[in-house]
Amino acid sequence: MTYIETHAHVYDEQFAADLSDGADVVGRAREAGVTQLWMPNCARETVPGMMALAEQYPDTCLPMMGLHPAYVNDTVDDELVAVEQWLNKYPFIAVGEIGLDFYWDMTHVDRQFAAFETQLRWASERDLFVSMHTRSGHDRNAFTEAADLLEKLALPGLTGIFHCFVGTLDEARRATEMGFKLGIGGVSTFKNGGLDKVLPHIGLEHLVLETDAPYLAPVPYRGKRNEPAYIPLIAQRVADLKQMPVAEVARQTTANATALLGKKVLTGLQD
DSSP states (O other), rough: OEEEEOOBOTGGGGGGGSSSSSSSHHHHHHTEEEEEEEEEOOOOOOHHHHHHHHHHSTTEEOOOBBOGGOOOOOHHHHHHHHHHHHHHHHSSSEEEEEEOOOSSSOOTHHHHHHHHHHHHHHHHHHHHEEEEEEEEEEEOOOHHHHHHHHHOOOOOOOOEEETTTOHHHHHHEEEETTTOOEEGGGGGGGGTTSGGGGGGSSGGGGGEOOOOOSSSTTTTTTTSSSOGGGGGHHHHHHHHHHHHHHHHHHHHHHHHHHHHHHHHHHHHHHO
């Protein structure tokens, strides 16, 4: 069985202690059957590490380009200039990680919305999918507000992934009705994660697998550093919840992820 890891920060400093170039974490992922690691960007500061891995493992570590909402602050204009410059010179697979984060700080929420909309438009213009972060807090639902914006903009051809989906069944259906995939990760293995009430009712054609490494490790590694080699654990949990063979989960989620890439991106990567 083979898998695609659709969201992993393998360039993160948490991996620096036991590897210098990504070889160990990439090697373990390959041994686990994970053939591609999709890397979301956060801000200008994370680009060098991400691109180093993309250059070292061009067939395995595939980068995205975007400004993470938690990194939106007074420097947002300069950050977005850098994002656009990178999008214009490299065949990234997606625009991401973008979205809304209401958990930590509400100081720059208006700027988050502006940055989110700008990057959604760039994705639509470039025929790239988006990887979206929607973390709620301060009595505001980030998923709802992101979905409201997507429906309001109705950008041509826009699709993508609601990364780290932990929402309700109604929210899952809303996302899939808009043509978006649900990124399912380690939370699905948590006893009180809530996805046991959602995944049995959502078609496998709407799901992709992710770890969000180094965060949100699945059981039995919960609380420890996460990594892409744990994707099979998440696949097995999905299979158990949906009462189907894990091989079918691997096959369909890989097909779902591959379809997001599109011919335009694959051609660019081969060039």
